[in-house]
Amino acid sequence: MASPGLGGEKLELPDSDIWYYPAFLKPAAATKYFEKLRRETPWQQDDIKVFGKTYAQPRLTALYGNNQKPYQYSSITMHPREFTPLLEGLKADIEEIAGISFSSCLLNLYRDGRDSNGWHADDEKELGINPVIASLSLGEARSFHFKHKTNKDLRHRMTLEHGSLLLMQGTTQHHWLHQIPKTKRPIGERINLTFRVIQ
Numbered sequence: 001m002a003s004p005g006l007g008g009e010k011l012e013l014p015d016s017d018i019w020y021y022p023a024f025l026k027p028a029a030a031t032k033y034f035e036k037l038r039r040e041t042p043w044q045q046d047d048i049k050v051f052g053k054t055y056a057q058p059r060l061t062a063l064y065g066n067n068q069k070p071y072q073y074s075s076i077t078m079h080p081r082e083f084t085p086l087l088e089g090l091k092a093d094i095e096e097i098a099g100i101s102f103s104s105c106l107l108n109l110y111r112d113g114r115d116s117n118g119w120h121a122d123d124e125k126e127l128g129i130n131p132v133i134a135s136l137s138l139g140e141a142r143s144f145h146f147k148h149k150t151n152k153d154l155r156h157r158m159t160l161e162h163g164s165l166l167l168m169q170g171t172t173q174h175h176w177l178h179q180i181p182k183t184k185r186p187i188g189e190r191i192n193l194t195f196r197v198i199q
């Protein structure tokens with residue numbers, strides 16, 4: 001489990017265990033990773049079904065894993081590709097902070113402010129109970145919102161900076177939803193990597 005080393009800040013939200021490392025990567029390294037991942041990832045856009053209607057998911061994605069296990073969420077089934085050396089390297093560095101080994105990495109590409117990620121918890125059964133999710137942000141800074149599932153007064157907003165790492169663990173996914181909202185501001189691209197254990 002994460003400790004306060006390496007400039008991490010614990011978010012003071014009840015029913016959660018969330019840590020933010022604003023400068024996990026130096027800006028120049030973060031930019032290098034962004035450019036390489038932007039260029040070399042086989043980005044795909046899946047359709048999602050919401051209340052019987054089909055929409056194009058408002059972002060592009062890719063899944064990597066060290067097993068063949070598919071990952072299912074929002075009516076989408078994704079099959080993993082083999083980790084690249086770049087992703088293996090990032091995974092190893094993030095595992096040092098998280099204190100666990102990840103099996104998988106889901107990448108998201110938000111092309112502009114119209115791309116988003118709606119309210120959800122990462123609570124699919126293949127993630128197990130109390131999943132550890134490590135989320136690396138590259139490129140444009142985006143707003144990230146939390147809301148408690150049952151206590152409507154509990155909300156939190158933060159900005160996920162270029163090169164930052166957000167670690168969600170413990171009971172966080174059980175009690176909280178999160179989202180990347182759309183924005184009307186003209187903004188650039190953002191890549192997000194979420195390292196997970198898919199069982």
Ligand SMILES: O=C(O)CCC(=O)C(=O)O
Pocket residue numbers: 106108117122135144160178180192194
């Ligand atoms: O883009 C982000 O920071 C969040 C991604 C996310 O919540 C997810 O992929 O489950």
Ligand SMILES: [Fe+2]
Pocket residue numbers: 120121122178
């Ligand atoms: Fe998520």
